[in-house]
Amino acid sequence: MTRLGLVDYGMGNLHSVQRAFERLGAEVAPVRGAAAMEDCAALVLPGVGAFDPAMERLAAADLVDPLRRSCAVGRPLLGICLGLQLLFERSDEGRREGLGLLPGHVAALPRWAGHPIPHMGWAPLQPVQPSPLLPSGSPDTWVYFVHSYAAVPADAACVTARVAWGEDAVTAAVWRGGLAACQFHPEKSSEAGAAMLRRWLSWVEHG
Secondary structure, eight states, X not given: OOEEEEEOSSOSOHHHXXXXXXXXXXXXXXXXSGGGGTTOXXXXXXXXXXXXXXXXXXXXXXXXXXHHHHHHTTOOEEEETHHXXXXXXXXXXXXXXXXXXXXXXXXEOOOBTTBOSSEEEEEEEEEOSOOSSSXXXXXXXXXXXXXXXXXXXXXXXXXXXXXXETTEEEEEEEEETTEEEESSOGGGSHHHHHHHHHXXXXXXXXX
């Protein structure tokens, strides 16, 4: 059984994420400090709320450098919603430095007539670069979003999926090395979300 560390810093939908992985057969343990990471095959970084308070809580829990070290040694990490945004260097939502695990920043969604912010509800993913989250040839994948900001990676090659927003499209999911992240909520995305989490678990177990 795969043991996952669920990073608990007080700003994530922990129960829903934990239940989603447990339904897939994973063992999920809370991570509130560096020592708890050691026995975990991979980490999950959820997040609901604003960028600066999230980074402040991670810093207060002394989790910022341990997360960076964990990724540096190759331990897989999956970011969800705000957890994706925290992987980048900074956000227009605040002033604090992000984890900096991926180069780039997070920008407010552009305003389009008829598209209220936050972007909330179901939307289909637009595949970009194939990844274990969204392999080549995947069927149409509708997932659930709640967000007002989206990542702008410095290297667009890490983007595995986008989502239409107004007359453009924004980052919906990224993959780079051992880092994966979804702007949407796979744990709230019915069977499509469960399938993505299942594929990620399989990648963690088998590479």
